[in-house]
Amino acid sequence: MTPSRFAGADAIERLREEAAACRSCPLWRNVTQTVFGEGAAGAHLLFVGEQPGDREDRAGRPFVGPAGQIFDKALAEAGVDRSTVYVTNAVKHFKFEPGKRRLHKSPNGSEIAACRSWLLAEIEAVNPRLVVALGATAAQSLTGRPLRVGASARRWTSTAADA
Template structure:
């Protein structure tokens, strides 16, 4: 059995079973130290028959507290963009490249602020989204940011400056949102 020092989730990922088996196994993952400070594992959500997969970076504060992906501000923004793009959320499986919330505190006992996972932490979690892809077999996959792109496509993945930034943290949020909407429309056309 691997230890946390090995930085890999692979020993925790079951070879068999569907999404419920993966979700249960992910709750016990100790493939890197991120699980220590997180409230819980935040696994993907949606049906195994989903036609499109949306992959974000990592859970945020609200996702960590609720145990569900995309329920915080980024989730509300994504819901708006899905509706505008004509994508039915029931046809989408949403997940993150990293399954635990990495954060720093603004001040002791204050709000938890998102901190980007390292390449090593992202790679350690890589077997989870790979297993989700294997179980869901989506038609298009939409990566939501550079971390998700690197997790799925390798460390050489590069996005444009705006497209590689989360919409909520972008300097020009409107331009970043238009980029997200444009990408979701491409996915919607692919499903039509």
């Protein structure tokens, strides 16, 4: 499914509703729900993580688990109010190893590609000045190609849409 493009104040909410019905990859089968981005619709900063974790899947909100707590602390130390930014993930469903505890498993290229249109639609709707990739999966989704974080850290990179 390709997300529809919307303009206006309710663009993100309408995209969130569409994404909830997405069946473009098999990850949706074992999760609680789709975890879409959230934050200020006109944010100047947009942060992209890898995927929701167990707590995010259960809560239906991004960046609320242990990594989200570290993220919140980093924002606070930088003097950035989280309510002024937009946070999302490259992959909208939690990929995990089944078992007593649902342990995180990295998404593969086809799962990243399946969610890429949602991420690009979020970016279009928010229209931030700066998009920050928090890891290799986020960078791959944004650029359309695998990137090694160590080799790409602290460097400006164009998205595939910009090329």
